[in-house]
Amino acid sequence: MPRIYFDNAATSPINEVALQALVEQARDIGNPSSLHSYGREARRSVEEARERIALLAECEPSEVIFTGSGTEANNLAIKGIYWHRLSENKKRKIIITSAFEHHAILDPIRWLAESEGAEIIEVPVDDSGYLKLDYLETALENRGSEVALISIMHSNNEVGTIQPILEVVRLANKYEIPVHSDAIQSFGKIPLSFSELGLFAMTISAHKLGGPIGVGALILKKGFDVTPLLHGGGQERDIRSGTINAPAIVAFSLAAQAAHRNREKNSIHVSALRESLLDTIKNDIPDAVLNGGPGERLPGILNVRFPNTESDSLLLLFDSEGIACSTGSACTAGVQQASHVLMAMGLSESEARSSLRFSLSPENSKSDIDYFHTCLKRVIERARAAYRSSA
Ligand SMILES: Cc1ncc(COP(=O)(O)O)c(C=O)c1O
Structure with a gap:
């Protein structure tokens, strides 16, 4: 049986160049903060990686703060900016966000x-x-003067819609409110410029674009202070203490470079596969409904509702055919909850519970869609039979 991976928004396969760099760098001794030649060599690799990331994200190298994950970078942005702004003005206690963030x-x-x-x-x-x-x-x-920060995601990880961040920043600027954006699903997939967006902070993560799990970055505007969450050796501009993970950072930067170099080609390939997947679903299951869109969207995320099914059983039935997909964000997938993203978009709980996300990467091919096609009707019929018998 083939194994088809349609869960790339949860994590995507590691890029070969990144994997090699990860292994090679892990063999080299040297703490980037040490002053001897081992340390200086490790430091040089990290600073080159920082320059690579900065070039791709269109920011300055000194604005890149490496973290241990996207989650950590988001926590640093939210708590770090909130505490800092509050320390300047006790009235700023409001955080503005959207209902469908990660x-x-x-x-x-x-x-x-x-x-x-x-x-x-x-x-x-x-x-x-x-x-x-x-x-x-x-x-x-109404409340602009009381706002500490705004955090709105650049693109949504479940339905793939791209948010109007430029407009958010334009509105926030009138009240001098810093804007953070979680751009984890966008980086390396669509054009993204920290400086053009005018953001104060932006989160990126390695494992969504072919880098290793366990490394991310917060891009933080030069001259803008945040309260650190971790205290210790004062690494990363005193904002994120902890020994710098040189192997993961170097691998991250190389994966990001490859994703950017091939971005247009990948986007055309992945969009075409997504269209083909959607056509297949529409033809075979005429009452299936697309969630999200039709405006600006990521090339590789497709979220579909299959009425009269239960998404957990759908996921397991697809899995038994060798096809991996998701009922929503991987971080909540273990918990039996309807997607807060879909419910924020107005779906009822039962509609949200009958939806699945298929997320594609450049590694997928037309033959994956063809195989999916051979299983689709069978899976839906079984899921509907299970749904009827449980009703
Ligand atoms: C939009 C978004 N934010 C944050 C995260 C968490 O990132 P990480 O897995 O690097 O902690 C994810 C991963 O699922 C995501 O898709």
């Missing part, structure tokens, strides 16, 4: 609300999966 944004914000008295304004999204800018505009008109 849990790595929503949960630190909710934690700040529960334990530190922050107030949350969640900007709704429309039923296509795009931020309601007019709601944000009104919220800022």
